[in-house]
Amino acid sequence: MSKCSPNCTCGRHTSYTRTDEHRAAAAARTRGVTRRPLVERFWSKVAKSGPDDCWLWTGAAEVSGYGKVFTGRNADGRSQFVKAHRLSWELAHGTPIPDGLYVLHACDNPPCVNPAHLRVGTLVENVADRVERKRSRKSQGEQNENAKLTEAQVRQIIVELQRLPRRSQASIAAQFGIKQPQVSRIMRRENWGHLWDE
Structure with missing residues (x-):
């Protein structure tokens, strides 16, 4: 098969470069489509088990293992996500996480979103937990x-x-x-x- 030039119009392949035109067309296709509420989407991706067990996030995840939830698009049209365990804590407590605080896992299991395993804490507490539980960077x-x-x-x-x-x-x-x-x-x-x- 011969190679095509960069300006080829043979129709055998397409360019996946996103342009403003592509974004506008995608927005027009989804206009009027109602998305399920965030809470419903969140809990549909949680594998619940016993109240004391880890409830594992089954949706999208970061490389680190922490789940992530799509929350919409910003003004530039870029996807926005929130970490699943942080959203779980906020849903369980009905309040946003206070500024400067982190959501810490009692179970050391990044995909866990069981609110019983989550608590808020400072960066110092998070680092102390990591060192105490030997999760810190490997020794030199x-x-x-x-x-x-x-x-x-x-x-x-x-x-x-x-x-x-x-x-x-x-x-x-x-x-x-x-x-x-x-x-x-x-x-x-x-x-x-x-x-x-x-």
Whole structure:
């Protein structure tokens, strides 16, 4: 099959670039369509179980696992979302979350929206919970339970990376029994960066 030019009108493919014209057409199609109330849409995406169990959000979610609920569009036509656990707390208490406060999970389960598992708290409380429950960022260096290298091995890798002519990352990785992307992350200081500063 021959490649089409950028201005092709063959009809075999379409451009998905959103223009104001596309947005206006989409708005016209949905005009007059009534959307279910937010509360109804929210609870239809919750898998409820016992009162003390986690009620899991089954709708859209962020990469972090927290659910998100579509609340409409802003003036620019962009989608707006609210985190599902925050909305759950507000629905259960009938009031907005006070400014500067967070909704914290007692269960440490991001998709949980059971109001019995949620409470408001400050950033300091949220961080303290994270540290106490060992959810904080993994320890650095050898203290990280997933570390495959020792600090001495990483120092040897750093020496190899600084030596000229430089060996390939693949050969360095093979020497230490790791994969090439790990050597790349060490070189870019994404992993073990604290050893470069010594």
